[in-house]
Amino acid sequence: MPDANLFTASQYAAICDSLPDPAFILTESGRYAAILGGKDKRYYHDGSxxxxxxxxxxLAPAKAQWFLQQIHAALSSQQMLVVEYELSARDVLGLPDEGPEHAIWFEGRISALAHLYDGEKAVLWVASNITASKQLQQLLQRQAMGDELTGLHNRRSFMQAMSQAYAAFQRDGTSACLVSFDVDGFKAINDGLGHPMGDQALRDLAHAAQQVATAQDLVCRLGGDEFVILSLGRSMADTMLFAQQLLHCGRQALVPYATAGSVPTLSIGIAHFSEHDTSVEDIMRRVDQAMYISKTQGGHQVSAADSKVA
Known part of the structure; x- marks a missing residue:
């Protein structure tokens, strides 16, 4: 191999300038001292x-503060720091409001430099555009945690959230409840109108449930026509009101799927987290029992644990 000392200063500059990813020299006070590379124009603009x-x-104040914190952390540790971050139009000052809304993801590799720049300590910050891999990662996560038919959270996502909610209830007493429901006479939709119509009925019901839900509610499809909502912070009275709204909106969503003159309805069960519950399974067992009561009483009603609510 050739001796590295054979490279001239201009050759070194040409090599650095040809790097596909941009490398920023950033000082301790947050000044851009130099920019090298960034020649892959598919991902980077001229930053000179x-x-x-x-x-x-x-950058916007919060984002600028974050960058300074990473610079100081790299200088303090004297070790390479690897971070992931996103930049969108709202993070960059002076961009027009009609700029792109989607964020661009980067991996930053930050190393402290041995020499001072204009009397300041400095770091080398190499920024690699990882937007494509980040989007793929997010897509795979959505597919793993989402229900393909309705777009709701799936059973895996529900069980994860349920475990977290139960842990918070045990630790802090954070109130939570389950609202479980299925469709009375769903088989009649599939048999009388066909499975494609049955699938559309589930989509419409999912949309109706999302319409009455709030940001504190996690709406999930467990499978078939079985749904559950994990709700945080609602009192018993508020949960009852919410369940009644769901009962009404669910029926309205299912009107187009009436068979033999009968509009499908919902059977709903409610179970609040209780100090007597020893596991997530205890809560799920109680809400299933409550929903079963609604079902055996003729459907189109709400039952809470051991007591029916008309």
Whole structure:
């Protein structure tokens, strides 16, 4: 191999300038001292105009503060720091409001430099665009945690959230409840109208449930026509009101799927987390029992644990 000392200063500059990913020299105070590379124009714009500016002049305050924290952390540890971060139009000062809304994801590799730049400590920050791999990762996660038919959370997502909610209830007493429901006479829809119509009925019901739910509710499809909502922070009275709204909206959503003159309805069960529950399974067993009471009483009603609510 050739001796590295054979490279001239201009050759070194050409090599650095040819790097596909941009490498920023950022000082301790947050000044752009130099920018190298970034020649892959599929992902990067010319950043030469940043030289001499400070991060606070380029990025929104919260994002600029985060960048400074990473610089200081790398200088303090004297070890390479690897971080992932996103930048969107709202993070960059001076961009027009009609700029792209989607965020661009980067992996930053930050290393402290041995020499001072204009009397300041500095780091080398190499930014690699990882948007494509991040989007794929997020897609795979949605597919793993989402119900393909309705777009709701699936059983895996529900069980994960349920475990977290139960842990919070045990630790802090954070109130939570389950609202479980299925469709009375769903088989008649499949048999009388066909399975494609049955699938559409489930989509419409899922949409109706999302319409009455709030940000504190996790709406899930467990399978078939079985749904459950994990609700946080509602009192018993509020949960009853919510369940009645769900009962009404669910029936309205299922009107187009009436067979033999009978509109499908919902059987709903409610179970609040209780100090007597020893596991997640205890809560799920109680809400299933409550829903079963609604079903055996003729459907289109709400039952809470051991007591029916008309």
């Amino acid at each position: 105009s940043l030289i001499g500016q400070r991060i606070a002049q380029v």
